[in-house]
Amino acid sequence: MKIYGKSMRTIWVAADSWGVEIIDQTRLPFEVETRTLRSWQEAASAIRDMVVRGAPLIGATGAYGLALAMREDSSDENLERAYAALLATRPTAVNLRWALDDLRGRLTQVAPSARMGLAYRRAAEICDEDVETCKAIGRHGLSIIRDLWEQKGKPPRFNVLTHCNAGWLACIDWGTALAPIYMAFEAGIPVHVWVDETRPRNQGASLTAFELGQHGVDHTVIADNQGGHLMQHGLVDLAIVGTDRTTATGDVCNKIGTYLKALAAHDNGVPFYVALPFTTIDWTLEDGVKEIPIEERDARELSHITGRTADGRLATVDILPKGSPALNYGFDVTPARLVTGLITERGVANASRNGLLKLYPEQKAK
Numbered sequence: 001m002k003i004y005g006k007s008m009r010t011i012w013v014a015a016d017s018w019g020v021e022i023i024d025q026t027r028l029p030f031e032v033e034t035r036t037l038r039s040w041q042e043a044a045s046a047i048r049d050m051v052v053r054g055a056p057l058i059g060a061t062g063a064y065g066l067a068l069a070m071r072e073d074s075s076d077e078n079l080e081r082a083y084a085a086l087l088a089t090r091p092t093a094v095n096l097r098w099a100l101d102d103l104r105g106r107l108t109q110v111a112p113s114a115r116m117g118l119a120y121r122r123a124a125e126i127c128d129e130d131v132e133t134c135k136a137i138g139r140h141g142l143s144i145i146r147d148l149w150e151q152k153g154k155p156p157r158f159n160v161l162t163h164c165n166a167g168w169l170a171c172i173d174w175g176t177a178l179a180p181i182y183m184a185f186e187a188g189i190p191v192h193v194w195v196d197e198t199r200p201r202n203q204g205a206s207l208t209a210f211e212l213g214q215h216g217v218d219h220t221v222i223a224d225n226q227g228g229h230l231m232q233h234g235l236v237d238l239a240i241v242g243t244d245r246t247t248a249t250g251d252v253c254n255k256i257g258t259y260l261k262a263l264a265a266h267d268n269g270v271p272f273y274v275a276l277p278f279t280t281i282d283w284t285l286e287d288g289v290k291e292i293p294i295e296e297r298d299a300r301e302l303s304h305i306t307g308r309t310a311d312g313r314l315a316t317v318d319i320l321p322k323g324s325p326a327l328n329y330g331f332d333v334t335p336a337r338l339v340t341g342l343i344t345e346r347g348v349a350n351a352s353r354n355g356l357l358k359l360y361p362e363q364k365a366k
C-alpha cells in the first residue's frame with residue numbers, strides 16, 4: 001500500500017542485499033522512518049520493542065532474523081540460539097512460531113554452507129505468500145461487505161468497526177481485517193471505518209487511522225469504550241478484527257478489548273468477523289481462554305503516553321498518580337460462540353473445529 005503516494009511493504013531486503021529494512025512503527029503516525037536490521041539480535045529487539053508488530057509481520061521479521069543469524073554463523077548452535085531468542089520475543093502471536101519452525105525445518109535439512117542463501121530466499125517467499133494470502137482474505141471479506149451493504153439497501157455509508165491494527169502495517173501488504181475494507185473502497189462501496197483507538201499503545205489511533213487516511217478511506221477514531229454505544233444506536237453494520245492466534249476450535253485471541261467488542265456485537269446482532277491467514281491457526285489448541293499464552297507487557301505502556309507537542313516534538317508524558325500500580329495484558333480471547341465467521345484465504349469458515357476442517361481438510365490427518 002502507499003505512504004505519501006509511494007508504494008511500500010513493511011519489510012524488505014536493503015540495497016546491500018543483506019540488511020533488512022523495516023518501517024519504525026513506534027514513530028508513526030508522526031514520522032515515517034525506516035531502520036535497517038543487521039543482526040538477529042536487532043531483529044529480536046525490533047519485535048520485542050514493537051518497532052514491528054502485528055502477527056504476520058512478526059513472523060516475517062523472525063524469518064529474516066534467522067537469515068541474519070545464518071549470515072553471521074550458520075552452525076547448528078547459532079541456529080538454535082537465534083531460534084530460541086526470537087521465539088521468546090512475543091509469546092502470543094503464533095505466526096512467529098510458524099515462521100521460525102518453517103525456516104528451522106528447512107535449514108536443518110541442508111549443509112551449513114547452504115543455509116544463508118536458503119534462509120533469505122525462504123524469508124522472501126514467506127513475505128510474498130503473505131501478500132497473496134491477504135489479498136485472498138480481502139476478496140472473501142469483500143463478498144461479506146457487499147452482501148450486507150446490498151441487504152441493507154445500499155446505504156450511503158456502511159459502517160465497519162475494527163480494533164487495533166490488522167492492516168498492511170501488521171502484515172507485509174494489504175492486511176487481514178483491513179484488506180476487505182480496502183477492496184470494498186476500491187469497489188465503490190461507501191465504507192466508513194470506526195477505528196478503536198486501542199489503548200494502551202493506540203495502534204488504532206496511530207496506525208489504522210494513518211494507513212486508512214493514506215489510502216483515502218473514510219474513518220473516524222473512537223475511544224475504545226464507544227463501540228457498544230454505537231452498536232446500540234445502529235451505527236455499526238459490521239465488525240472485523242484480526243487475530244494473533246486462533247485455536248482449532250475457533251476461539252480467537254486478539255488485542256486486549258476485542259472480547260468486549262464481540263460481546264457488544266453479539267448483544268446487538270452486529271456480525272462479528274475475524275480475518276486471519278492459515279499461519280495464525282494453532283491446530284494444537286482446543287480452549288483459547290485456558291491455553292493461549294497471553295503476553296503481559298510493561299506497565300509503562302499504560303502509565304505513559306507519547307504524542308506530538310504543539311512545537312512538533314515527540315514527547316512522552318506520565319498520566320497516572322505517583323505510586324498507582326498498573327497492569328497491562330496485551331491480548332484477550334473471544335470464544336468461538338461470539339464469532340460470526342472466520343475470513344481466511346480459503347474462504348469463510350464457521351468458528352468451530354468442523355468449520356475450520358472444511359477449509360483445511362489436510363489437518364484432519366494430523
Ligand SMILES: CSC[C@@H](O)[C@@H](O)C(=O)COP(=O)(O)O
Pocket residue numbers: 053054055056093163164165166167170171175176177203241242243244254255330
Ligand atoms: C493482521 S494482525 C492481527 C493482530 O496481530 C492484530 O490485530 C493485533 O492484535 C496486533 O497486536 P500488536 O500488539 O500491535 O502486535
